[in-house]
Amino acid sequence: MAREFGLDPNGVLKLASNENAMGPSPKAVEAAAQAMRHAHLYPDGSAIALREKLAEVRGLKPEQIFVGTGSNEVMVLLAQAFAGPGDEIIFGEYAFIVYKLAALLFGAKPVSVPMPGLAHDLDAMADAVTDRTRIIFMPCPNNPTGTVVDPDDLKSFIRQLPEHVIFCFDEAYAEYLDEPADLRPLIDEGYKVFCTRTFSKIYGLASLRVGYGYGDPELIKLLNQVRQPFNSTGIGQAAALAALDDHAFVTRSRESNRAGLKQLTEGFKRLGLDCPPSEANFVLMAVADSRKVFELLEARGIIVRPLHGYGLSEYLRVTVGTEEENTRLLGALEELLAGPDAASLKGESERR
Ligand SMILES: Cc1ncc(COP(=O)(O)O)c(C=O)c1O
Structure with a gap:
């Protein structure tokens, strides 16, 4: 340009x-520079240190966490693991474009639901669910509209979803909110909820491509079966670990x-x-x-x-x-x- x-x-x-x-967290920059010394070695493919740290920071168990090449990869792997031809993936019409692309990538039908006033319409989304629905993607705040969904309304919406549907809550911008909706209790109650977060936004590490998802350990096991062995870099893992401490x-x-x-x-x-x-x-x-x-x-x-x-x-x-x-x-x-x-x-x- x-x-x-x-x-x-x-x-x-x-x-x-x-x-x-x-910019990036200065602590993360320092950690990444240190990690470069080991750049000749393959990284820890299961990102144990980062998952343990995330578990501690977020009140989760390491086996509930999956680390990926940005949260983008995590969501694409979710679609790969759970949706294929004949299946449907639901998202809002002005929601992050990757949901539609993920559906198309694996031959599933993208189902776009109107967003009046640029916000997600939970009733319309519930009406769009069929026997073929596999995943509902919803970001909060939404990109590109910046809108949020009411946490109580969201929880009621999730509670009435049929068992064959995974609700994927994309929290890429959650750290910008004072009180982001917390779906961890619903995960503990056994609802099919999977959340994604990223180090690309508030942690300032977009170029290092580190994101994670959390949910039921059985679901995480399936994601581990479809990921590449070294899907997150050692430099990225080290930087993400340090960024978590840079309050x-x-x-x-x-x-x-x-x-x-x-x-x-x-x-x-x-x-x-x-x-x-x-x-x-x-x-x-x-x-x-x-x-x-x-x-x-x-x-x-x-x-x-x-x-x-x-x-x-x-x-x-x-x-x-x-x-x-x-x-x-x-x-x-x-x-x-x-x-x-x-x-x-x-x-x-x-x-x-
Ligand atoms: C809503 C939303 N989700 C996920 C992502 C993907 O982020 P990353 O793959 O860098 O973690 C973005 C990136 O812009 C986004 O806007």
Whole structure:
């Protein structure tokens, strides 16, 4: 992009993939550097140290935990293990695209359920369940809408699901919430609940590809049968272990995100751009012509995420940056609004 627009590569601002604006946890960086000394050795394929640490931190048992190449891999393996041709996988129409891709990958039918007001509709999802349903995927907060589901409503929803359905709760952004829904009691009660988390977001380790899932040990055994022997790296495991101890970094990241969300939300509103509330580390911004605005920002070295693939062509998704980065984005938008392309931002678009 820098080459295309004749920009300094260091000046490109990427607010497109919901990464942590604070960078990686410094403790994790140090641990990864140390682990590089053993880079010639294969890693511990079953990630025992990391699973034991996660068990301690999260109040789980190591045998309830499965570590993968990002939570993306964990969810794809879940689909591989439990769904195939003739089966159905349910998800919300504006939910994270990987659920649909996972269904298609293994020949299962993707069942997309409407999300009025950009939020998951639990009644509609319950109505979509059939004898062929194998998995329901639900992220909270959802990417790309930033919406959350009420924890009590969610628990009631799960309690009425038939036994042949696995409910997969994707908690990639849970650490950004003050009180994320806690489904561990339902796992203990024997409900078919499987949760996924990641080190890619608040822990700032997206490039190291470490995520995990937790649920019933029997389900974890099946996932272990379909994974590759060394599906997470030693460097990633070491960094993730250290990141779990870096409480100050997590707190700093959460606080910075909260301030950044406020800065962006208020900034968009001040510019007259509609912006649905978000609880994650990104936010939607409604514009009249999202392709055009994407290109105009790109030409200024700022990358945001267009959402045509989600059927949300009237929005751009913006990852929360540092205060300085957010200011740069808002400044660029203000400049656009004052110029000849203002109509691409604030037209008579159909708003939700
Ligand atoms: C809702 C959601 N789940 C899962 C992921 C996958 O994250 P990773 O594979 O890096 O753990 C993402 C990444 O953006 C996401 O937005």
